[in-house]
Each structure stands twice: as C-alpha cells, then as structure tokens.
Amino acid sequence: MDDPTQRWLWYAAKTSSCVPLDPHAYASVVSGGRTILLPDWVCRGPDSGLHPNAALRRIDIDVAAPPDPENEINWICDYGLDLFAHSWLDEIRDLIDQERIELGVLRWKGEALSGWSTLHERRPPILLASEGHSKTCALCGHTYTVLHGREFFSDPEVIGRALIANANGLFVREDIARRRALRTPRGAFEPGIVFFERVETEH
Numbered sequence: 685m686d687d688p689t690q691r692w693l694w695y696a697a698k699t700s701s702c703v704p705l706d707p708h709a710y711a712s713v714v715s716g717g718r719t720i721l722l723p724d725w726v727c728r729g730p731d732s733g734l735h736p737n738a739a740l741r742r743i744d745i746d747v748a749a750p751p752d753p754e755n756e757i758n759w760i761c762d763y764g765l766d767l768f769a770h771s772w773l774d775e776i777r778d779l780i781d782q783e784r785i786e787l788g789v790l791r792w793k794g795e796a797l798s799g800w801s802t803l804h805e806r807r808p809p810i811l812l813a814s815e816g817h818s819k820t821c822a823l824c825g826h827t828y829t830v831l832h833g834r835e836f837f838s839d840p841e842v843i844g845r846a847l848i849a850n851a852n853g854l855f856v857r858e859d860i861a862r863r864r865a866l867r868t869p870r871g872a873f874e875p876g877i878v879f880f881e882r883v884e885t886e887h
Contacts, residue, residue, distance in 0.1 A: 688859035689844040693875035694835075695868070696853030701752060702761035706792075709746035726763065729821035736765050736851075738826035741806040742786035750792055751800055755871025757854075760802075764851065770799050772869040776856060779847040784808075808850035809839045811878065826851070835876075838883040 710721040720734070723745070727737040736743060743765065751758040756769040767790065780787070780803075788802035807825045810818060815833030820826070829852065842848060848855040855878060856866060868874055 690880035691858040692855035697757040698873045699871040704748040706746040706748045727824040739824045743788040746791045756869035757872045805849040836881040
C-alpha cells in the first residue's frame with residue numbers, strides 16, 4: 685500500500701442536478717409512457733440496459749441547457765456520463781492518455797458550448813468492491829458495478845497510470861494530485877483514496 689503509483693484520488697459528482705439531453709437531436713422511443721432518447725453513443729445491451737458505449741473513446745453530446753456553472757463536475761441525465769468544466773479540467777489536462785481517453789464536445793442549440801467537455805475512456809479499468817458485484821455488457825464491454833464495502837482496482841494495467849476515467853468518476857494518481865495541490869472541483873465529493881489490490885483467482 686506504500687507504492688504511490690498504486691493509489692488514486694477519486695473525484696465524483698456530488699450534485700443531484702443533471703444536464704438534460706436535447707430531445708430534438710436524437711431518435712427516441714416511448715416506453716411505459718416515458719420518452720427515452722437514443723443517442724448514437726448509447727449501447728443497447730441485451731441484458732444490461734442503455735448505457736454509454738464503452739467501445740468509444742470520444743463522446744460528443746447535444747444538451748437542452750448548459751451545465752450549472754456553480755458545479756465543475758456534472759453529469760448527463762439518464763446516462764450518467766460525466767461532464768467537466770475546463771476551469772478544473774485544465775489543471776490535469778496534460779495527464780490524459782490520448783490513446784485511451786478523449787474529450788468530447790458539448791453542443792447547445794447546434795453550437796459548441798465552450799468551457800465544458802465529456803471525458804470518456806475506451807473500456808476503462810473496473811472499480812471493484814469487496815462486498816459488491818459487477819456486470820459487463822456483452823456488446824461493448826461497459827461494466828456496471830454495485831459498490832459496497834472497500835473499493836479498489838485489481839487490473840495490473842492500472843499500476844502507474846496518472847489518470848483513469850470510468851463510469852464511477854475520475855481517478856488521479858495520488859502523488860501527482862498532492863504534488864500539484866489539486867483542489868476538489870466544485871460540485872464533487874471530497875476525494876477518497878482508491879488502492880490497487882491483487883485478487884487471487886481460483887483454478
């Protein structure tokens with residue numbers, strides 16, 4: 685647990701207010717009297733519901749209203765896709781591994797909305813929990829995790845990584861965040877520490 689390359693600070697949105705998608709920009713279906721939007725970046729897994737496609741690296745979105753400027757981390761209604769204000773994201777932009785992660789554009793009324801981006805990683809490492817469970821979409825590889833107990837990463841691929849972006853939030857390697865005195869963005873929980881733990885598999 686003493687290796688600084690195996691610890692990350694976890695940044696996740698605290699605000700309950702989400703940013704709605706533009707209903708005029710996407711196809712939709714009506715289910716149970718409710719209109720459900722079907723953006724092209726959404727995967728329709730056979731038994732995993734609608735979720736952002738984990739096979740994509742970049743996700744651009746059309747929103748019905750700009751994000752609340754009081755919060756530097758926000759999220760898209762229904763799909764939980766995180767949005768980051770550049771006022772905070774610029775502090776860690778150089779940590780983004782462009783082979784894995786890409787910034788996406790927000791559009792409002794057909795025009796790019798400055799100061800905000802989505803941040804999406806293609807098939808990111810899974811955050812596990814000691815008393816939780818996870819389910820992976822057979823189509824795109826998106827993993828939904830129920831977190832209960834102690835949270836951790838177990839994929840050795842994460843060791844040394846400066847930044848990880850998955851469905852649970854954004855993870856910045858602790859030694860880098862401390863060295864930079866990285867502040868907690870407005871609208872986020874105070875970051876907890878997530879460790880790497882090796883999980884023994886049964887043969």
